[in-house]
Amino acid sequence: MKFRAKIIDVGCLNHFTRVVNTVSRLTKACVLRLTCDHLYFVLSGRVATGGVSMWCELSQVNFFDEFQLEGVSADANEIFLEVAPENFSRALKTAQNAKSVKIKLTKKTCPCLTLAAELPSLSSVSRVVTHDIPVDVIPRRLWHDFREPQMPDFDVSIYLPPLKTMKSVVDRMKNLSNYLVLEANLNGEMNLKIETDLVSVTTHFKELGNPPWGDDGSQSSSPTHRDPDLMAEARVDIKKLQQFLMGQQVNPSKAMCNIVHRRILHLIFLHEDVSLQYFIPAVE
Amino acid sequence: MKCVIEGNGVKVFGKAVHALSRIGNEIWLDPQEKGLAVRTVNSSQSAYACFCFTPLFFQQYIPDPDIQNGCEAVKCMLNMKCVLPLFRCASWKERRVDRCEISVNIPNSRVIFQFHCRHGITKTYNLGYQECEALQAVFPAHLCPNVLMAQSKLLGDIVVHFPVSQEEVTLSISSFKVTLKTFCEEENNCIKGMNTELMLHPDEFDYFQVGEDSAVTFCLKELRGLLSFAEPYGLPVNCQFGVAGQPVSFTVKDMTLEAHVVLSTLTDPNHESPSQPAPGDDCPVNVTNTSTAEITTCESPMETEVCVADGEHVASSQGSEVFNPDLHMRKMIQLHAPGEILPKLSLIPESALTTPVTPATSKIRSLLFGAVYSDGGKDKTADLPSLACASDTEDDGGTEE
Numbered sequence: 001m002k003f004r005a006k007i008i009d010v011g012c013l014n015h016f017t018r019v020v021n022t023v024s025r026l027t028k029a030c031v032l033r034l035t036c037d038h039l040y041f042v043l044s045g046r047v048a049t050g051g052v053s054m055w056c057e058l059s060q061v062n063f064f065d066e067f068q069l070e071g072v073s074a075d076a077n078e079i080f081l082e083v084a085p086e087n088f089s090r091a092l093k094t095a096q097n098a099k100s101v102k103i104k105l106t107k108k109t110c111p112c113l114t115l116a117a118e119l120p121s122l123s124s125v126s127r128v129v130t131h132d133i134p135v136d137v138i139p140r141r142l143w144h145d146f147r148e149p150q151m152p153d154f155d156v157s158i159y160l161p162p163l164k165t166m167k168s169v170v171d172r173m174k175n176l177s178n179y180l181v182l183e184a185n186l187n188g189e190m191n192l193k194i195e196t197d198l199v200s201v202t203t204h205f206k207e208l209g210n211p212p213w214g215d216d217g218s219q220s221s222s223p224t225h226r227d228p229d230l231m232a233e234a235r236v237d238i239k240k241l242q243q244f245l246m247g248q249q250v251n252p253s254k255a256m257c258n259i260v261h262r263r264i265l266h267l268i269f270l271h272e273d274v275s276l277q278y279f280i281p282a283v284e
Numbered sequence: 285m286k287c288v289i290e291g292n293g294v295k296v297f298g299k300a301v302h303a304l305s306r307i308g309n310e311i312w313l314d315p316q317e318k319g320l321a322v323r324t325v326n327s328s329q330s331a332y333a334c335f336c337f338t339p340l341f342f343q344q345y346i347p348d349p350d351i352q353n354g355c356e357a358v359k360c361m362l363n364m365k366c367v368l369p370l371f372r373c374a375s376w377k378e379r380r381v382d383r384c385e386i387s388v389n390i391p392n393s394r395v396i397f398q399f400h401c402r403h404g405i406t407k408t409y410n411l412g413y414q415e416c417e418a419l420q421a422v423f424p425a426h427l428c429p430n431v432l433m434a435q436s437k438l439l440g441d442i443v444v445h446f447p448v449s450q451e452e453v454t455l456s457i458s459s460f461k462v463t464l465k466t467f468c469e470e471e472n473n474c475i476k477g478m479n480t481e482l483m484l485h486p487d488e489f490d491y492f493q494v495g496e497d498s499a500v501t502f503c504l505k506e507l508r509g510l511l512s513f514a515e516p517y518g519l520p521v522n523c524q525f526g527v528a529g530q531p532v533s534f535t536v537k538d539m540t541l542e543a544h545v546v547l548s549t550l551t552d553p554n555h556e557s558p559s560q561p562a563p564g565d566d567c568p569v570n571v572t573n574t575s576t577a578e579i580t581t582c583e584s585p586m587e588t589e590v591c592v593a594d595g596e597h598v599a600s601s602q603g604s605e606v607f608n609p610d611l612h613m614r615k616m617i618q619l620h621a622p623g624e625i626l627p628k629l630s631l632i633p634e635s636a637l638t639t640p641v642t643p644a645t646s647k648i649r650s651l652l653f654g655a656v657y658s659d660g661g662k663d664k665t666a667d668l669p670s671l672a673c674a675s676d677t678e679d680d681g682g683t684e685e
Contacts (some may be wrong), residue, residue: 123484128482130443132480
């Protein structure tokens with residue numbers, strides 16, 4: 001198993017760092033899946049995470065100048081590593097002005113992702129900072145746990161309002177209630193609602209637009225026959241939604257959510273070369 | 285003692301207090317003729333810091349107004365928790381504080397901090413103190429084979445790569461590179477945490493001298509206070525150290541103040557002898573040969589002539605540009621109760637500070653100071669007043685009364 005990669009463009013480095021920072025805000029531990037073309041940060045829904053799962057996909061060619069991978073075997077040319085994204089984030093943080101950053105899989109006292117950054121220095125010789133990030137190699141027999149999630153059979157798909165606005169609404173609602181209902185219809189209308197014994201608050205968003213999934217994208221049997229005013233809703237733990245919104249460092253080109261009525265809230269953020277999907281299960 | 289600090293100086297003084305608070309829980313005020321020394325030591329006595337403000341720093345500086353009564357300037361120990369809040373929100377205070385007066389009221393055992401602020405507001409804080417012996421570390425930095433001088437910004441840039449929670453780091457030096465890396469005591473811990481290593485070329489330092497390739501491990505946390513003090517003022521930092529086990533010292537100097545942090549380092553586990561050889565012995569730096577002799581024979585001058593508070597006799601230390609030893613030699617005398625003449629080299633005062641000192645449990649204990657003078661041949665000199673006088677009876681080797 002071998003892995004080496006190198007970033008030399010400072011823009012790519014910053015972008016990659018932002019992605020890693022976003023992931024580190026969403027979870028303390030996740031799986032990094034490496035293939036020849038992509039990197040994936042995967043969190044599979046478990047009881048421990050409250051059923052939340054995440055799938056973040058990056059196309060390696062958009063970030064790395066060099067990328068070499070030798071997977072577990074020829075027919076399974078991939079590497080799965082369990083890593084704490086916060087370590088990764090910390091290692092990248094101080095390397096933002098590096099001339100180059102090399103990442104490779106090494107074995108110190110335990111398997112590590114070693115990140116070596118060449119920094120500008122006062123002398124002719126560059127400063128080199130090396131970070132050894134401990135990782136766990138995930139054996140092949142467990143790989144099926146970390147498969148790409150299926151697009152759920154959603155009832156409604158809608159573009160999200162501006163994230164900043166949504167975040168400030170959710171932040172304030174969090175003070176009042178532990179659960180939030182997100183409902184939306186195919187008319188571009190979305191409501192965020194909380195209800196407690198003392199108070200109920202609803203924030204209405206209009207004219208958000210609905211993504212045109214089309215027949216081939218959606219697995220829903222007849223999306224066009226759905227009453228456009230009919231709301232699909234999901235009641236979720238507000239902290240999980242807030243955590244997701246807080247983590248975003250970059251405004252995505254496209255932000256949308258798919259709602260499976262009373263089952264799942266599926267949030268999708270698309271940026272040029274990164275896609276982030278986040279699944280929050282609905283609670284009663 | 286009475287001194288007056290004007291507006292900007294209050295901010296600097298406050299920052300110094302902040303830096304000291306990163307190390308110890310008590311603060312020692314020691315007014316001397318050459319300036320006000322503000323010191324602290326940590327509970328395991330593995331870290332010592334001293335900020336000495338020269339008279340130039342103050343608008344007015346009177347070390348001991350009662351000199352006509354024959355009283356010596358009183359040395360006060362205050363609780364850090366009482367002093368630190370007075371200098372909180374430094375930037376805010378700086379806008380509003382015109383001057384600060386610090387004085388000692390001996391009859392009531394109070395140190396009075398009086399802040400004269402804008403709009404005619406005066407804030408007076410009376411803090412109770414404990415009278416004590418001077419806290420002093422004697423550290424012959426000039427004997428250190430390895431010396432690095434760098435701008436504080438460089439050190440800040442180096443240290444930023446390490447997490448704030450990181451305790452120990454190892455600084456290694458050789459003629460072609462300087463390395464700083466995280467230190468893990470046991471293999472198991474390394475697996476959980478990240479290991480970081482930074483490598484620099486000697487050219488990056490303003491001054492680079494390697495007398496002996498070595499790697500010293502010390503607590504980074506305790507150094508950060510000094511670095512955050514020095515960086516805004518763009519002061520260069522001087523770092524001196526020897527081999528593993530010998531203390532490492534960091535100094536920042538300016539016309540108006542001199543700040544000194546001395547940290548103990550882990551001994552090299554491969555070293556058999558618990559006591560390190562006297563640093564001067566093999567050291568190829570150019571100090572006068574009297575330096576090593578100085579260590580072993582200092583007891584005689586100590587006992588007789590140098591008793592008089594005139595430390596100028598210390599020949600060795602005069603070789604050092606960066607470290608003023610006069611202060612220390614005088615201190616060695618002042619460790620005793622005022623007025624007492626030394627019949628013999630009583631190194632640790634009987635009445636040590638009343639603050640109970642927790643015996644160090646980790647490997648980095650007061651090898652700090654004991655390790656510097658390691659030639660155990662002479663009992664009297666083996667354990668010197670180099671130990672912070674906060675030490676209780678638990679010392680390296682035998683101490684004479």
